[in-house]
Amino acid sequence: MTSEPLNASRNNSTTRHAERRLLRRYVVLSVGLFAPLVLSFVFIRNVYPVAVWKVMLLDPEAPRGRTYFILRGETVGGETIDIPPINLMGGMYGRTWWMAGATAANSSFKLGSLHPENARMLAEVGGVERLPRGARLPELIRVWGDIYNERQPAGSPRRLKAMRLDAYRWDGVRFDDYEQFVESWRAEL
């Protein structure tokens, strides 16, 4: 039995070569991750998947105040109940409030490349300024309502006959009057 110094030195050289290659990869990885993050930070702009951490901020140039939404269901038993959508669609955690706001503002009609259905709707009404607010909200509300009803036993008085999204506004100045009703969207189920 013998040991092989030549083989050992060959192995060492291969390992060193592999480590040098990894070192180069680490440099590329670090620059590839941090360079876009720094650029995004400089321009304060999110370009997915590059994030700028502009969290817990109020835009000083934006008008104060906020429109907010309450999702409600009208049951076949005649009650009106609050239904938090997180219980219906956990996958949208942390984003539902924004999704409702963007849909109310018709944001999906203001893209460079429109969904063909949205383009068709725009052509029918004659432009985004003629579109009613929340043109796609009834579809979204109906999805929530359907999911809610699927979880109720057939014949339950808790089943919904309609789902509603009520919009309110807070002026963002006075810390007392929070509920100025603005408008409502409703979808029959």
Next chain:
Amino acid sequence: MSRLVPASATALGMIRAGVCGVFLLTVLATSFQNLGRLPVTILRPTGIMQLFSWGFYDRLVTPGGMSVLKYALAASLALSTVGYLTRLSTITSALLLIFYQGLLRSFGHFTHDEMAGVYFLIVLAATPCGDGFSVDSLARTRRRHAEGFVYGYPILLMQSLLAWGYFSSAVIKLRVMGAGYFNPDTLPTLAIIHSLDNLHDTHFRLAFLLPEASAYLPVAVGLIVVWEFAFPLAVVWRRARVWILSVGVLFHFSTLFLMNIFFPYTLAMYLVFIDWESVSNRLARVRPWRGLREWWRDFRGVPEEFDGVKIADTSLRESLLWDGDCGFCGAMVGRLQRLARRPFQERPSRTVEEKLPDEVRRAAREQMHWIDADGAVTGGSRALVELLDASGRKSVAALLDSPPCRPFAWLGYRLVARHRDKAARLAGQPRSNS
């Protein structure tokens, strides 16, 4: 490097398991079918998500399409978590997760919570994170790289990415709002905005108490900004780490109760600051874990490769050495002879013991050994592969030695070798030749 971060393959592997495991659990708990019912017409593809066509989104955002995405994500993340086919599975996990998170942000908005985790997956996909604490590493008796920079740097990079998030957040607050950020009304306004609706995930009402405490809030906000600025210290100063991370936990739970905003993924990603190998070593002192660890060390301890060892006696070359006292082993050698296209020499290892180096002799009762034409020695599943290759069964050998099969060949061999009695009973063979 090791003064800043644990720089071993096991430490990096444990972090891989943790990061992928967090995403795996949440993917499994999420109803993708319900997500698939959202109207595609409200989608606003963000960033790279604009590269995909509307036709693609029409087909994807359906209950069936989203279920396919869920199964693909769950399978890939499960493989990455256990470290099986790690080089491939970490890449697919990173790509699929980037896509999935982009899709969620295209419906909602650019939440930052999961972003650190997404970047961690990118880091893991580009590093040898399967070299330790993985199914892939089961059959490997040697590390591919020396412990140190190769395994430590990815951990340092992940810590730095998390620190960047907090640090840049503090700078941006001051860039955008300046001294106005410390206005007594800023925090109550932010908190109340997020407490008015029922579309947030929680509905705590503590925000409405904040205006009464507005005199103290500039100080509280100032301390938070200082903490965010100081977060990079957690990377470079181990002593400060516990304090900075503890404040982080407190901060995120405060935002939950005061603002109905929670960053659970970001909190979970603090796991990159924990020395899991050291935690595991401490756990190993506790009774049930100690026994388990000793069993594992013993199970895994039989070497299959013997670096630098060569058998000088040429008469032993290209021969199989096996435990001559084991009837089951003899029967298996007989089967291998019948399977072989080219016959090979075989002999009980006891008969040539004096010609074997110590390390091979010690393992001779635990496994078979193959001595190749150059005198190099391999044992166990490695010996089986070499034997099949040398005896003309090259395709079977290549299959057993392929990355998907290698860990299972090793595990199968070890289990059978360790429980030869039971295996003999199952195969209807005698355990002993005597």
